[in-house]
Amino acid sequence: MEYLLTTKNLSKQYGRQKAVDRVSLHVRKGEIYGLIGRNGAGKTTLLRMISGLAAVSEGEISLFGKTGREAGALRERIGVLIENPGVYANMSAYENLKIKCIAMGANAKDEIEKVLKIVGLEDTGKKHVRNFSLGMKQRLGIALALIGNPDLVILDEPINGLDPQGIAEMREVLEMLNREHGITFIISSHILEELSKIATKYGIIHKGALLQELTREELLERCGEYIELQTPDTERACTVIEEIGITRYKVVDAGIIQIYERLQESSGIVLRLAEHGIQIKGITVKNEALEDYYLNLTGGAANA
Numbered sequence: 001m002e003y004l005l006t007t008k009n010l011s012k013q014y015g016r017q018k019a020v021d022r023v024s025l026h027v028r029k030g031e032i033y034g035l036i037g038r039n040g041a042g043k044t045t046l047l048r049m050i051s052g053l054a055a056v057s058e059g060e061i062s063l064f065g066k067t068g069r070e071a072g073a074l075r076e077r078i079g080v081l082i083e084n085p086g087v088y089a090n091m092s093a094y095e096n097l098k099i100k101c102i103a104m105g106a107n108a109k110d111e112i113e114k115v116l117k118i119v120g121l122e123d124t125g126k127k128h129v130r131n132f133s134l135g136m137k138q139r140l141g142i143a144l145a146l147i148g149n150p151d152l153v154i155l156d157e158p159i160n161g162l163d164p165q166g167i168a169e170m171r172e173v174l175e176m177l178n179r180e181h182g183i184t185f186i187i188s189s190h191i192l193e194e195l196s197k198i199a200t201k202y203g204i205i206h207k208g209a210l211l212q213e214l215t216r217e218e219l220l221e222r223c224g225e226y227i228e229l230q231t232p233d234t235e236r237a238c239t240v241i242e243e244i245g246i247t248r249y250k251v252v253d254a255g256i257i258q259i260y261e262r263l264q265e266s267s268g269i270v271l272r273l274a275e276h277g278i279q280i281k282g283i284t285v286k287n288e289a290l291e292d293y294y295l296n297l298t299g300g301a302a303n304a
């Protein structure tokens with residue numbers, strides 16, 4: 001599949017600090033790419049370089065298969081919402097979009113009505129943005145990024161501060177744009193749990209470096225469900241587990257075994273263990289929280 005955007009060893013130096021450190025990102029057409037990293041990890045700086053809002057210190061950006069000047073010219077195919085989207089609080093959504101259209105030389109009326117409808121703000125009329133809910137403001141931010149018919153839309157922390165309802169609405173809008181308008185997205189967040197409700201691919205950034213890129217399937221596999229058994233007799237229990245034909249299991253602690261396959265058969269497994277006289281103190285089906293996976297990868301909460 002075609003890459004819409006790649007970066008090769010992209011770096012940004014601020015004085016002595018490397019805010020972005022040799023990041024090689026791979027975004028395919030049609031993806032909703034989630035860039036996850038804590039506050040200060042370098043997400044905004046990376047997105048600003050990709051969008052052409054910050055100069056590149058080192059490395060290369062390839063857009064739609066082109067690099068250098070040719071890539072620069074293709075930036076008009078990117079819609080961007082980074083940090084404060086420059087929204088005028090004393091104006092309506094329509095007026096805000098009109099200003100953006102004028103700045104971009106886009107055909108205002110048709111374009112504005114189209115994007116307002118897409119993000120579900122078509123009925124806000126003359127209502128000033130300062131009276132919008134956070135979710136509405138975020139949708140206006142997306143509408144602003146959509147002016148000019150972009151192929152790639154970059155949204156920095158679009159779900160930050162939204163309640164579950166707001167996140168669900170945001171997901172609907174992004175999925176619809178992705179599905180029906182073929183728009184590829186890069187969205188950043190510092191909360192993997194929230195991002196996971198939307199993104200199809202993930203890039204994990206920590207202290208400026210990209211630690212991992214993985215698909216939603218890979219992420220779910222790594223954060224998958226498992227059976228946790230508590231038994232004082234782990235050694236014999238493992239023998240029985242292997243006899244049953246289970247290979248994907250691990251003794252994680254004294255007296256605790258985690259089994260990563262045949263999750264539907266937990267009662268059968270317990271029965272077999274009991275038949276061998278093995279005492280079971282507890283059995284639960286657990287799910288490694290996404291947040292734990294992410295924290296482990298980035299060195300635990302203490303390292304925040």
Ligand code: ATP
Nearest residue numbers: 014018019037038039040041042043044045046190
């Ligand atoms: P946040 O979610 O808090 O915005 P982030 O992951 O987007 O975090 P960046 O804003 O990219 O992180 O910041 C990365 C690092 O670069 C931080 O340590 C920040 O202080 C530093 N930094 C960012 N912009 C500048 C700048 N203009 N001058 C100097 N240092 C900067």
